[in-house]
Every structure is written in C-alpha cells, then in structure tokens.
Amino acid sequence: MADRMQTMTVSIWREDGDDGRFEKYEVPARENQTVLDVVAYVQQHIDHTLSYRFACRVGMCGSCAMMVNGSPRWTCRTHVSKVVADDRLEVAPLRNLPVIKDLATDMDPFFEKWVAAEAVFHPSKTRHDPMAAITPDDPMRIAASEAIECINCAVCYAACDVVESNPDYFGPAALNRSWSLVNDIRDDGQDVRLAAVGSNGGCHNCHSQQGCVQYCPNELNPTLSIAGLKRETTKALFRRSR
C-alpha cells in the first residue's frame, strides 16, 4: 500500500467582480515549498480558473507579492514552513490595491504614484557628453546605493498604514526611488522633484511607523529615505526664502 500523502489546507481569496471570499483547498504538505508553489499547485491541479501573477520565481521581478497570513510577502521566496501559523495558511491579494481577479491586483495606482512623486530620471546630459565620474565612496553615491535595490514588488505599499488611511499618499516605494534620484548628480530635475515630494501626497505624510522597513524583502529602509526627503525639502524651503 502506498504511503498516504501528507496534505495541508490553504485558504485562497477568490474574487471575480463580486465581494470575494476565502476558499479552502487541500494541497500536498511538502517539506520544502514556497507559498507560490502552493498557489501554483492549486491553479495547475485543482482549479484552473485561479488567477495570480508571477514571473521570475527567484525574487528579482517583484511580481508575486501577496498577503500571506495577513502580512505582505514575496511569495516565491517565502517558505511555507516559515510563515504557517497553527497549520493555517491564508493567501490574499496585496493590501491597499484594487483587485482585478483573485490574487492579481491592479498595480496602476502604485506606479502612477511613482510618476507623481517624480521618481523618474531627468537627464542632464546627452550621449555626446562624457560620462559623469562618480566615485564609490561619494556620500551621495552611498546614499543612492542604499535605496536602489527596490524590485517594485509593492510589499511596502501593502504594509503601509498611511497608504491605507490616505489614498493620496505616494507610499514608501515611490518616495524611496525619489530619494535615490535626489542623490543622483546626473539628474537635472531636483527642483520639480522636491516640489512633488513636498506636495499633498508627499513625504510629509509619513508617520515613521516603519512597516515598510519591517516587510521589505530586500531589506531596504524607505523610512530613512523619506526622512532624507523631509530634510531636503526643508533645506530647499530655506534656500528659496533667502
């Protein structure tokens, strides 16, 4: 007689233009599996209509973030054994974003805020100019380096309580990117960027609760970046009034 396969129950959020609800599925309880493996198993073997988003499966693309037992996680790098609580595994779409279907969220509001926060590069040179010389020990280069490993997964955006209560707030990822550009000497858009991050949805809304820092899968510190933006916008205010 073959060994009976060990199974576990996973609750997955199902929503398709309706109110949505959790549905339970029995999946193999493997010693080594990620949350994304479990979701993929359900879609491939139990219900083909389950929608979710992933691409690289190695923690580079930032596509597969979901709420796992109430916390935002990159599911491809999150082992079930590390997050399962009382044999309970609950997978839901990312918080603070509209749901398209099941586990797939609409990322448009997230990225629109990157543009609103001027988290876009403003070139100061053309291809005919020599390359800017930036040494690795330059303080601005070091500050930029601390902020550039963002994979745009929106885990911080889902973790942020200010985003939840203030729909206008740009959120940690967009402001973190703005901060990396404030430290880019090649960028020619600092005035417009500081005006954008000092506007209604900008950095001054941050309460420094550091949910973003706690959950960022790449261990970035958006709160520190936002503090940098607060400092620079304040300095710019005094520069202007002189």
Add this chain to the structure above:
Amino acid sequence: MLDLRLYMLQRLTALIMAPLVIGHIAVMIYAVQGGLTVDEILARTQGSVAWFLFYGSFVVAVSIHGAIGLRVISFEWFGLKGRALQLFSWVVFALLFGLGAKAVYAVTFAGGGL
C-alpha cells in the same frame, strides 16, 4: 494631506512650545511649592509684557500645532475631506486660540481678576 507648509508649521510650533512647556511646568511647581495665592500670582503677571509674550506665544503655537495634528487624525481616521476638513481645522484653531487668548488676557491684562 500634509504638505511641506503644514508640516513645517507643525514642526516650528513644536520647537516654540518645547521650552515654553518646560517653563510653564516650572512656574506651576514654583507657584505651588512656594504657596503663592491667586492674588500674588496675578500681581506678578498683570501688566507684565514678559508674561504676556510667554503665554501669548504659547497660545498661538498650541492653536496652530493642535489644529494641524487634529486635522491629520480627522482625515486619516474619520475620512474628513475637502471643505469639511478645512472648516474643522479652522474651528479647532479658533477654539484653541479663543480659549487661550481669553486666559492670557485674564492673567496679564484684566484688572482685578475674573
């Protein structure tokens, strides 16, 4: 919600309030420990430009600081927006300023107490 202008106003008023709070507490402890009567206190404060400036600037700073803080809370927790939020902020400011100004007037100007 909080732009640079409101953020700076709240921080600057906090900076003003910090030493004034310490001064206010020190004065209260001194007055109680020393056993000063109301008349003795008023004799020192009424007509005093220094005490008027001390508590006057305190009241202005508190009114601005408190109104901005409650503005954020009422927006984030209770969803007040637009004109309602503006109105709420100004009413809080006016209330705090009105009550504070009345007290400052009584302590530094009005003769014979209230």
